[in-house]
Amino acid sequence: MEDIKFEVKHLNLYYGDFQALKDLNINIKANRVTALIGPSGCGKSTFLRTLNRMNDLVDGVKITGEINMDGKNILSDKINTIDLRTKVGMVFQKPNPFPMSIYDNIAYGPRCQGVKDKKILDEIVESSLKAAALWDDVKDRLNKNALGMSGGQQQRLCIARAIAMKPEVILMDEPTSALDPIATQKIEELIDILKKDYTILIVTHSMQQASRVSDDTAFFLLGEIVEFDSTLNIFSNPKNKKTEEYITGRFG
Amino acid sequence: MEDIKFEVKHLNLYYGDFQALKDLNINIKANRVTALIGPSGCGKSTFLRTLNRMNDLVDGVKITGEINMDGKNILSDKINTIDLRTKVGMVFQKPNPFPMSIYDNIAYGPRCQGVKDKKILDEIVESSLKAAALWDDVKDRLNKNALGMSGGQQQRLCIARAIAMKPEVILMDEPTSALDPIATQKIEELIDILKKDYTILIVTHSMQQASRVSDDTAFFLLGEIVEFDSTLNIFSNPKNKKTEEYITGRFG
Amino acid sequence: MKKRTIMDGIQYLFIFLASAISIISLVVIIVFVLRKGLSHVSWDFLTNSFSPSDPNSGILPMLVGTLYTVGVTLLIATPISICSALYLHEYAKANKITEVIRFAIDGLASVPSIVYGLFGFSLFVTILQPFTNGYSILSGSLTLSIMILPVLIKTIEETLKTIPNELREASYALGASKVQTIFKVILPTSLNGIISAIILAIGRIVSESAPLLLTAGMVYYMPEGIFSSSRTLTTHLYYLASEGVSDEQRAQAFATATILILVIVALNLIVKLVARRIQKKVG
Amino acid sequence: GGRSTSEGITSMIIGGSTSIQPLMESIAETYNEKNDALVSIQGGGSSVGIKGTEDGTFQLGMVSRELKPEEAKQLDQTIIALDGIVVVVHKDNPVDSITMEQLKDIYTGKITNWKNIGGANKEIAVVSREEGSGTRDGFESIVGFSSSDLIRNSDIQNATGSIISDVSVNEHGIGYISLGSLSDSVKVLKIDGVLPSEESVKDGTYKIQRAFLLVQKKGEKQGSELFDFIFSEEGKKLIEAHNYIPVERK
Amino acid sequence: MKRMHSKLRIDAIFKTVVFFFTCISVIALAAILIFTLLKALPLFKEVNIIEFITSDVWSPSTEQFGIASFVVASILTTILACLIGIPVGLYTAIFISEIAPKKIASFVLFAVEILASIPSVIYGFFGLTVMVPFVQKLFNIRSGTTLFTASLILALMILPTVVSLSTSALKAVPKTIDEGSLALGATKMQTIMKTKIPYAKSGILTSFLLGLGRALGETMAVMLVAGNANMMPQLIPISEAYLNGGRTLTGNIIMELAYASGTHEAALFATGVVLFIFVCLINIIILRVKRKGVAHS
């Protein structure tokens, strides 16, 4: 059996009075790509953002249950969220580089941790850009503003930025939905490479993408996980009728 | 052979220097549903908005070519766009009811035409709401603000609003992409009913939706129409390799 | 169809008329001031000190007084308003306390300037006289800095609003603390906006008169520091307009008004340039 | 006297009546130059001058009206000059002269048209100073009516320059200002046949006049050098140059 | 780990600092209120509040303090200023946001912004030397310093507030709303009047109210042109009120503060308090309007 990275137990999440996640129980395995699919508003993003406590930033969120990451409950008050987020990186739907140079974008995280040594930073920048398959594109213009890059490059920069923190997990919330087909393909290839070193969770609206990139797939509906299985099983042999209807496009 | 509603000849459209539509030639048949599909940015919306001259509102648009609607070139300077738009109704991606009562929303178009008679307006409101399958939902609260309705109801209101103008054509630009599955289903059922009386063009990102609701499908790519055929043919037997790749989800 | 065209036509007519009125009023005022004032503006006028008995004296002390007032006021108000904007946009939860704070800021924004004058006069000039030396640049600036707080806070908050939330989330997701996010991402990104807010505030300070009359006084000497009483260009203009009796003083009044208008136009142009730069950056 | 700054320069703040302000400004200018002092002049108004002197904001207060009894208990006063209050009208007004009685009737609303006193058929637009003004105090007490009798639709301006502006553009207007502030954009009326001038004020034939005072806290002897200067020949010249009438020190 | 905790501590400290600075606004507002009230208090030992507000006899020399006529004058000038300034402002806003080509629109907006920042002393100066004689000749009246002149100047002064806020309110209307209307065959003007303005209602109303507040609180310009006559405007016929001089609340304060002492001074501070109360009322209305606006979007 593979290692379990996140062990989610009886997770409930409320935005004020509205319950967005309902008694989730799921084990996310390490060094695999897990896809989260489901119709709009079913709680995929919410769940993803619980894994690095990003929901803490939203007013009026209440969470119950447990999420054990490597055996430690990350929902506990004692957890240092800043620490947690360096271990669990995140890539967002819309590429969101900082309005600074490419170099500074990558160096941002390490610098926030107190890394000041120019040599170490140089190294981190280079290795992260290489890991994100972006080094060759940008090595000659590291000091240019990152906003001048194309959308696909920007998104790879955001991945590189996350990698620079040497995280254990990378969360991706519809990372390609703002990109064109060619850029999308590049990101998908990148995910394939990255999964050797990282545990990856990806939210996607595209059945095709889920089936192409993921090892496991969780199907969300109205805040519940209806089905969780290997991607192969989900797509070829869904056990739940709703799952089947969804992936064959009969609704959603 | 069916009647041809729009005969598009050598249509080119430029946003400033950027050519968004490239030499389009297509015949849209009357009283059928034509779906426009293709990856993001390929020009679907642009084409749709050319059919009711909505692009006139954008600065720096240049159009060449011809679009004959019932034999008259609607791109000509002599065309009264206000007249044209009463004949070619439109429904947008995000439901956009006006911030007024349900009744006033529907009566808005006729009133702009100068209809003042309360009885006639009452009739129009009722028949339009019935045609949009919304009458039973709202008949008791016609004077309530339309913004208090659910998303799906709002979208049907927008359809009713378009119907109130007794148009010949209804253009829909991703009309369900902001809606939940149940509301989507209702709209799709509605389209099926409406096509008896109206010529409908619908832009959609969902292959499933295109195959469910449309009679003909046009596949756009980078401003060109790659393939146009009956929906059945496009989905079961695409002639172009790109089309096939796109509908099977290998890109996009 | 006909009727519609006529109705539309009437509306258009009103619209053009109204816009014409707006533009023409501006042109009339500016032409009125410049025509009578420009000829009296000279290098000497700008660099000579003022003397009521000398018709050829200048306005250097008032220029310096204005600079002092602007400088001290901004020194006090800018940090307060940046902090307030940060609090309201980055920290404040939607609760009673926030509501009270927002109400207070809206309240401050609508307090008539004469009431600021009354307040500044009774607190800074009278009660705090041992610290402010009574009528002084300091008293004036303290009064004005309260007065411009709402403008500054609101415009800076507007800038903060334009920073997409994704940038904040990106920073937190990289393990940055809130303070790091604020100082490394939010403030640098909003720098241009903060600058144009400050320039707008300068405009307010430069054009204010009633509160300054009551708090900074009317001494026309070159100010020696923040404890000196001093006239700004605007209070000087008020003095010339209301106490000036001779033709020479009239001419000086128009010349001072000319300088003020030029300063105002320049400040507005700078704001526009900065705003354009922001747009380029965002767009 | 006064405060001393670190360099030993005498610095002093004088504030109060805006009518005396221009005169004191030029006195201070010359005095500062000669004595290396820093006397600065603040406006505000007579009452501000009194209050400021009482609470120490000013070392000396300029007052252009008589002190009220309770104020006189706190303060010492020194008359530094006499001032005529002149009545002005629009330049094109044919009226040249007016009697004290007519003036009173105009200001109390009994005469409301210029034709009644030999002018054009125009309604009279009365312009006055604000309550508390020294000029107004002096004018009303000598012309002989009380503040509450002032015609109600009278324009009120709170500065000499504004009165001149007001009257200079209005053929209907009549106002009163300090002799020293007279400008040639308005026309001066004779009162009972006497044209206001330094001479006529000094010899008392021009009746509407008042005193300019400097006040200071009882017992304090601040600025005695300044007073020396004001009452010196040079000071008197300055006062005359402003069209006020110098007086002897009492 | 150590460093991590210090980061959180810095966060907490910074939050406190920032909060403290934010409170200054609240303290300042309270201080303004308290100081003006305290300074106004001595008046009410002599005169009761009702009399102060309802009497139209203001005669400091006889210790009679009634501000009714100033309240009426303030209301009259504010109303007329709004009647002129608001339509002109709104129509200019429509021109800028809907009709003018980009370049012209940004020029008009720029002009309006300049109008906004011209010192009110200049408006007053301009009013005194240009508008006052003009109004006098126009109506052939005794004096051009009238409430009408003051209203004209005020209309000009509130114009920028109305224009710039209404413009942003109109610009904030989502494009989907006007596209919706145009697609229904409405003309551009119908779209603006029937959909955009209702949609932007709360923003536009707020701009009106802020303009109103500005008109009420303006001091210098009004004082220079209103004539400041100490009398109750005669309301019938209304032209009688506007074509005579009058004194606003603000004018009364700035006019007499320099010469006031004792009860007189307190009465002027009390005038300030009354002004303050008016402004608070407007503010509360604005708050209501905004709440409604939030509710409907």
Ligand SMILES: Nc1ncnc2c1ncn2[C@@H]1O[C@H](COP(=O)(O)OP(=O)(O)OP(=O)(O)O)[C@@H](O)[C@H]1O
């Ligand atoms: N900050 C919030 N406050 C209140 N409700 C929220 C908030 N964020 C999300 N929700 C609600 O929680 C539910 C789940 O939202 P979530 O964003 O997780 O859905 P999703 O599956 O990611 O949808 P999508 O595919 O559209 O991104 C939705 O009904 C949404 O309206």
Ligand SMILES: Nc1ncnc2c1ncn2[C@@H]1O[C@H](COP(=O)(O)OP(=O)(O)OP(=O)(O)O)[C@@H](O)[C@H]1O
């Ligand atoms: N107003 C405009 N100015 C300039 N370019 C535009 C404008 N509107 C659209 N475009 C460009 O024209 C191309 C076609 O746009 P269009 O909106 O028609 O695409 P689409 O197929 O509808 O895409 P989507 O599926 O994302 O809605 C895109 O490259 C787009 O960037």
Ligand SMILES: [Mg+2]
């Ligand atoms: Mg989501």
Ligand SMILES: [Mg+2]
């Ligand atoms: Mg589109």
Ligand SMILES: O=P([O-])([O-])[O-]
């Ligand atoms: O300014 P006044 O001299 O009239 O008090």
